[in-house]
Amino acid sequence: MSRHAGARSIEVLPRQLLPKSGAIRPSAERHRERVAAGAAPLYVADDEERDRVPTIPRKGVVTRALSSTGNLFALGLDTIRSTFKRPFAARDVLEQFWFVVSVSWIPAMLVAIPFGAVIALQLGTLTVQVGAQSFTGAASVLAVVQQAAPIVTTLVIAGAGGAAICADLGSRTIRDEIDAMKVMGVSPIQKLVVPRVLACIMAAVLLNGLVSVVGVLGGYFFNVVVQGGTPGAYLASFTALAQISDLWVGELKAVIFGFIAGVVAAYRGINTAPGPKGVGDSVNQSVVVTFMLLFFVNTIITMLYLQLFPGKGA
Incomplete structure (x- = not known):
């Protein structure tokens, strides 16, 4: 993102609107997984946008196992x-x-x-x-x-x-x-x-x-x-x-x-x-x-x- 003094900020990539329900898009979740794995991020959000994005709670072992079992049956x-x-x-x-x-x-x-x-x-x-x-x-x-x-x-x-x-x-x-x-x-x-x-x-x-x-x-x-x-x-x-x-x-x-x-x-x-x-x-x-x-x-x-x-x- 490039900014000029006294001028309006210009964003290289337009920000994506966040759903009012607070749901997390699959693309945002995959982006965080890439960042956690050490890959280069495709888009770096600023502090204001990062604060507005809800954090993803980490699932326990039992929760992941039950979720995988349910998805397999589905x-x-x-x-x-x-x-x-x-x-x-x-x-x-x-x-x-x-x-x-x-x-x-x-x-x-x-x-x-x-x-x-x-x-x-x-x-x-x-x-x-x-x-x-x-x-x-x-x-x-x-x-x-x-x-x-x-x-x-x-x-x-x-x-x-x-x-x-x-x-x-x-x-x-x-x-x-x-x-x-x-x-x-x-x-x-x-x-x-x-x-x-x-x-x-x-x-x-x-x-x-x-x-x-x-x-x-x-x-x-x-x-x-x-x-x-x-x-x-x-x-x-x-x-x-x-x-x-x-x-x-x-x-x-x-x-x-x-x-x-x-x-x-x-x-x-x-x-x-x-x-x-x-x-x-x-x-x-x-x-x-x-x-x-x-x-x-x-x-x-x-x-x-x-x-x-x-x-x-x-």
């Missing part, structure tokens, strides 16, 4: 609501689906083999000790279909596809592309979030079936070849105790877990901190938060399923 609800709005970005959904599947299917298969092997070997050893070798097939197959396959599938999707989605949206956020879309009247949720979440759900359902088949075959091979089990007993116990609802609950878990992975990745990408470090931190946080939510939700679904649909003979 994004999930907005994603569900925006899915049924027109126009539907079918091409974007297919592109994101192909990308998620292409980076996830090989790691998912490679992880499914040792998972099925470990479950079959552990259960095979235990059933031999208690004299129940005929139930090895049912126990190992049900463990793979109900528990291991949905968890393995979504962990791989969150670690590969979800991390890439978070990094993509985070880079768009720090380049102000998200704000530009809002200014132009384009919904970032409908344009960017919905295709990625639907892609994660479709990839989770598809890869869950693939992981289930690979895990069952791996368990069969290790139980029959390595431990000397009987192929007929392995298959007979599975068909005798398994239910069609066991397969459906695995697919239901895949749908819910894929939705969680996509929403968490999108939320952390849209709400990333400024700079490359903020994008990297958001990617790490998205993977960790997804893992924690997956195991928590898996426990709830398993408890409800066992109470509502008891196994044969129970």
Whole structure:
């Protein structure tokens, strides 16, 4: 700001009017965050304007955690609501689906083999000790279909596809592309979030079936070849105790877990901190938060399923 003696003050940048309600504009809040982070300020206010701008109270850890949880649930609800709005970005959904599947299917298969092997070997050893070798097939197959396959599938999707989605949206956020879309009247949720979440759900359902088949075959091979089990007993116990609802609950878990992975990745990408470090931190946080939510939700679904649909003979 330049001033001349005896002349009227001339401002290089016109002052922005402050709302009468006392609300703080997002741009002013981002300016203060840049100043606090040590970045060069874009506009320096004078003492009179600084006194008229209300200070932002610092939030505590619990308040920030509750606020983030509420915003995450709100994004999930907005994603569900925006899915049924027109126009539907079918091409974007297919592109994101192909990308998620292409980076996830090989790691998912490679992880499914040792998972099925470990479950079959552990259960095979235990059933031999208690004299129940005929139930090895049912126990190992049900463990793979109900528990291991949905968890393995979504962990791989969150670690590969979800991390890439978070990094993509985070880079768009720090380049102000998200704000530009809002200014132009384009919904970032409908344009960017919905295709990625639907892609994660479709990839989770598809890869869950693939992981289930690979895990069952791996368990069969290790139980029959390595431990000397009987192929007929392995298959007979599975068909005798398994239910069609066991397969459906695995697919239901895949749908819910894929939705969680996509929403968490999108939320952390849209709400990333400024700079490359903020994008990297958001990617790490998205993977960790997804893992924690997956195991928590898996426990709830398993408890409800066992109470509502008891196994044969129970």
